[in-house]
Amino acid sequence: MTTIPIIDISPLLALHSNNNTVNNNKNNDPNNVPIKQTIQQLATACQTHGFFAIIHHGVNTDILSRAWDESQRFFDLHPSIKTNVGMTEEYPYGYENYESLGVERSILVHDTNTRERDGGDGKDFARDKVEKRMSLGPDSKETFSIGPMNSIQSGMPSRRFPQGAPPSFDEALTDYYAAMEQLARTLFRGLALALDLNDDYFLREGIFDEGHQCALRILNYPELVEHEDVNRDEVRIRAGAHTDYGAMTILKSGGPGLQLCLTPEEDDGATWIDVPHMSEAFVINLGDLMQRWTNDRWRSTLHRVVAVFDKDWDERNQDEEGEASHVYRSQRRQSIAFFVNMNGDATVVPFETCVDKDHPRRYGPIKASEHLMQRHLRSMGKS
Ligand SMILES: O=C(O)CCC(=O)C(=O)O
Numbered sequence: 001m002t003t004i005p006i007i008d009i010s011p012l013l014a015l016h017s018n019n020n021t022v023n024n025n026k027n028n029d030p031n032n033v034p035i036k037q038t039i040q041q042l043a044t045a046c047q048t049h050g051f052f053a054i055i056h057h058g059v060n061t062d063i064l065s066r067a068w069d070e071s072q073r074f075f076d077l078h079p080s081i082k083t084n085v086g087m088t089e090e091y092p093y094g095y096e097n098y099e100s101l102g103v104e105r106s107i108l109v110h111d112t113n114t115r116e117r118d119g120g121d122g123k124d125f126a127r128d129k130v131e132k133r134m135s136l137g138p139d140s141k142e143t144f145s146i147g148p149m150n151s152i153q154s155g156m157p158s159r160r161f162p163q164g165a166p167p168s169f170d171e172a173l174t175d176y177y178a179a180m181e182q183l184a185r186t187l188f189r190g191l192a193l194a195l196d197l198n199d200d201y202f203l204r205e206g207i208f209d210e211g212h213q214c215a216l217r218i219l220n221y222p223e224l225v226e227h228e229d230v231n232r233d234e235v236r237i238r239a240g241a242h243t244d245y246g247a248m249t250i251l252k253s254g255g256p257g258l259q260l261c262l263t264p265e266e267d268d269g270a271t272w273i274d275v276p277h278m279s280e281a282f283v284i285n286l287g288d289l290m291q292r293w294t295n296d297r298w299r300s301t302l303h304r305v306v307a308v309f310d311k312d313w314d315e316r317n318q319d320e321e322g323e324a325s326h327v328y329r330s331q332r333r334q335s336i337a338f339f340v341n342m343n344g345d346a347t348v349v350p351f352e353t354c355v356d357k358d359h360p361r362r363y364g365p366i367k368a369s370e371h372l373m374q375r376h377l378r379s380m381g382k383s
């Protein structure tokens, strides 16, 4: 299959009624025909590519458009406002600016504290530095993330929003986060049934409850402009190839560019296929934790974001006769990723339904938070 399936998840929404339990109502019965079809489509998609698009998901369009518009406005703010909640070791959210050259690495972490510590002169120095790095583009992307609402149960730090950004930004992200939590619960019911488990398997206390560690990240890929003399056969990377760490990711993207890898490794022979952009859909991809949990039956697939160029005129670059030359323009791209992570203390051991004599257990038990930490350290080259 050279594209990802589009799955209508409306039959799953009914599974959510009546205090999250499946009752005898026909629409809520996992054996009814539309639900069975959806479950079958999910099982096939998770096993083939670990990627699928969902439609008829029931997410309120006002929540979507507010989060979208507020994100765009946020990224248009002055760097000194955007960077005032920086990502640090104790606060793994906030603002980051990456260089996307195959490997993602943070090139900018400045927060208010750094500036305050720098004293009077330091303020200007820090701002200068921020702006220099911001103008490093074109191969850059910037992100802002928030963690769970419930810091006590999740054990994660309380949310921080940048001073100077409007309260409507905080509200829009908070509402979007809540809508994604609900969508994650709906999807979890479908995924559990696709694994022959009880529909509330993932939603049990201590596994995915108020103490989960989901993270919401808004992303901005600035516009890229290149001149005709650049080698057009070379792929321009906007987000380097990676797999996501957690259970799954719910992605809303604003344009083409996302690709998934059909081969397990990114090497010279790697085959990349485009994930089609559909404005009304979310793209779901499974993460490493789900691959481990399913004993490698389901896939956490390597993906990346590349620049898609259109030929355009360069009005700024006219010759003596006033003739403009060509440039190649890749539009600014925005996306919102919701990383679905379990409760930190949830123990993950391959499901019984994924282990048999032909598929012996490949992994021992691990706590979800320990798995995330291992993945994080590996990405930083520390393990
Ligand atoms: O921006 C996108 O479309 C994908 C982002 C992504 O894969 C990620 O943040 O993990």
Ligand SMILES: [Fe+2]
Pocket: 242, 243, 244, 249, 303
């Ligand atoms: Fe990703």
